[in-house]
Amino acid sequence: MKAQVFRGVKQLSYEELPVPNLEADEVLVQVRVVGLCQSDIKKILYPLYEPPRVFGHETAGIITAVGADVKKWQVGQRVAVMHHIPCMRCAYCMNDNFSMCDTYKNIVTTAGFAPSGGGFAEYVKVPGHIVENGGLIPIPDDISFEEASFVEPTNCCLKAVKKAQIAPGQTVLITGAGPIGLMFVMLVKYFGGKAIATDLLPSRIEKALEVGAEAAFDARDPDLAAKIQGLTNGMGVDVTLLAVPSDKAFFQALDCTRKGGKILFFAEFPDQVEIPINPNILYRREIDLMGSYSSSYRLQNLAADIVFNHRIDVKALISDRYPLKDLSQAVEQAIAPTADTYKILIYP
Known part of the structure; x- marks a missing residue:
């Protein structure tokens, strides 16, 4: 599969990687669209993480394979992918500080290398903890992959609105x-x-x-x-x-x-x-x-409801669409936006 691999500060490499192998409790999703987030851009521009990695986390796609123990999901289902889910048991989770949870931070969707989201690839692997605990959200038939990719950023903004x-x-x-x-x-x-x-x-x-x-x-x-x-x-x-x-x-x-x-x-x-x-x-x-940092598990259903029932018009935010091979160009545009640059979507 093709992927954009972070090889160092301001270094993205469009490479051929093996499709991730699945464990019995995991799911493989073909990425149909992934949003370019400011947090992705920071990770590319600054020495925050050791390479190599595959970033990208505002992901929507189609399930193309499921592990032997997965019963709730089938090949062909359209899903929005949450790239991490809290444990719901630690002291942080008990205080609704889900984004501080170690499980939330460390069990992450991946396209290879250190798990880092993996959306900037043709396929992303969803770990069993995320599969089993609400990290896959079915996309209604009348909702596009583009709209579904907004569920995660909507959750992040919604968390801030609720916190304030x-x-x-x-x-x-x-x-x-x-x-x-x-x-x-x-x-x-x-x-x-x-x-x-x-x-x-x-x-x-x-x-x-x-x-x-x-x-x-x-x-x-x-x-x-x-x-x-x-x-x-x-x-x-x-x-x-x-x-x-x-x-x-x-x-x-x-x-x-x-x-x-x-x-x-x-x-x-x-x-x-x-x-x-x-x-x-x-x-x-x-x-x-x-x-307010990242998303809140408690608001996940509300975020999906807001997007899927058109309570806000996320399509009005989309300005540009790039194929995955041109991710570097998309990042450059996001850094120096034109008068009409808003949300940029990437297509593996």
């Missing part, structure tokens, strides 16, 4: 109107909130309005805080979701978030970035700072 306790009537500032920021706009609106978005690209500012933002501004606008105060009766927003790794965006969030509000870090910052802050700002204004 966004409620009907609240106003939410979303910094960054790329694919993730736009999905936040859709989800905030779906849950009854009012979204305000910022970005540097005029086309993304316009796109945010198209998908449901109440207002959208250039992030460099010197009057941004005043404009947001004007939209919120002088209060500021209830919640800010940081969808870009920018210290400037964080300080804007402090200026724009009301007393008693929340600021949630969703985008991963480079490790060398440090943000100085006077702790009295948090103390006196009672601002809550929080982070």
Whole structure:
């Protein structure tokens, strides 16, 4: 099978690999489409993992083989693949911190080498723990593979929305109107909130309005805080979701978030970035700072429901489609997006 192998920082190699062998409790999925995620891009651009590996985790495809002990799944079924599932027994899982679970981190779908997602390949192997514990989601007949590939990123965004306790009537500032920021706009609106978005690209500012933002501004606008105060009766927003790794965006969030509000870090910052802050700002204004990483097993069914029942329009986020052999080109476009670049999908 063909796969894009990570051979080092900024080094992707389009190679022939053996199709993974199955154990008795495992399933093999032919990848029909896989989303290109910002986390994949970071893993390719920075020395975070030892090569060789095959990344890619927003996967949808067709089951082409099942192990001898697999009874719940058959060849030919269309599925969205969750690349990891928590153990549901450890102290982290007992506190709903599923993404901190060792099982969640270490038992991962693979196309070969150290298990790392494996979606950037023609076939991906799903370990028995994931097969048995809800990591395969049947795709309804009227849903495309493209739409199904959004279940995992929807879950990640949904986790952040739930963690920030966004409620009907609240106003939410979303910094960054790329694919993730736009999905936040859709989800905030779906849950009854009012979204305000910022970005540097005029086309993304316009796109945010198209998908449901109440207002959208250039992030460099010197009057941004005043404009947001004007939209919120002088209060500021209830919640800010940081969808870009920018210290400037964080300080804007402090200026724009009301007393008693929340600021949630969703985008991963480079490790060398440090943000100085006077702790009295948090103390006196009672601002809550929080982070949200990866997905939540508890929200998996809700994420699938939101995508499969078109409660948000994930197709509106798709801008580009690349064959697997051109993954490097897709990554370059994602790093330096054009005016019309949003979600990029890859086809093995």
